[in-house]
Amino acid sequence: MQQTKNITVIPARRRVGNSAKESEIPKLRVAAYCRVSTDSDEQATSYEAQVEHYTDYIRKNPEWEFAGIFADDGISGTNTKKREEFNKENNALLTEEQRLRAEKDKLVSFVGGDKVRMKELQKLMAFTSKGEMLIAFSDEMFLAFVESITVETRERIVFHLKSGLNLTERLVM
Numbered sequence: 001m002q003q004t005k006n007i008t009v010i011p012a013r014r015r016v017g018n019s020a021k022e023s024e025i026p027k028l029r030v031a032a033y034c035r036v037s038t039d040s041d042e043q044a045t046s047y048e049a050q051v052e053h054y055t056d057y058i059r060k061n062p063e064w065e066f067a068g069i070f071a072d073d074g075i076s077g078t079n080t081k082k083r084e085e086f087n088k089e090n091n092a093l094l095t096e097e098q099r100l101r102a103e104k105d106k107l108v109s110f111v112g113g114d115k116v117r118m119k120e121l122q123k124l125m126a127f128t129s130k131g132e133m134l135i136a137f138s139d140e141m142f143l144a145f146v147e148s149i150t151v152e153t154r155e156r157i158v159f160h161l162k163s164g165l166n167l168t169e170r171l172v173m
Contacts, residue, residue, distance in 0.1 A: 029096075030058045031067040033089055047073045067092075107157045121146055 032054035036047040051071050058066050070089035081087075 027063060027065040029067040030061075030064040031089065031092075032058060032069050033086060034069060034071040035083070035086070036073055047071065118146065118150060 032050075034047060034050035034054060036050075051069055055066070055069055058064055070085040072083045072085045
């Protein structure tokens with residue numbers, strides 16, 4: 001009597017675009033720097049208009065998170081030491097950049113760990129398939145499954161890194 005194998009075909013799902021849900025997409029943190037160079041009445045009006053304009057402009061964009069307004073008024077000349085808000089903004093950017101670099105380093109080591117785990121899985125699959133312990137589930141199919149999980153994980157990591165790595169450049173513009 002011949003034994004028949006039951007095979008279940010699982011149709012592929014076509015993936016289009018980014019699989020991240022809109023609620024998972026991190027908002028871009030945006031701040032503005034406003035400044036006038038003299039303490040004249042005309043410039044005071046300009047100063048207030050700048051602060052109001054950029055506050056409204058940033059808050060109206062649904063893809064942005066308002067990170068604050070840094071604003072110096074009065075006479076500071078070309079010396080940045082007297083620009084308290086400018087220096088405060090620079091310190092905030094440096095702190096955020098350090099946090100992002102630390103997060104990136106964690107993610108890179110996590111991805112590196114995936115590569116090691118994949119090699120270990122390949123060795124395990126080779127060992128178990130030699131002993132024909134996995135009859136219905138081939139090592140290629142298993143590796144393809146694990147690889148698809150790894151690729152999905154990496155895509156998410158890359159998305160999060162791209163969302164945050166150029167933060168300094170985006171906040172300064």
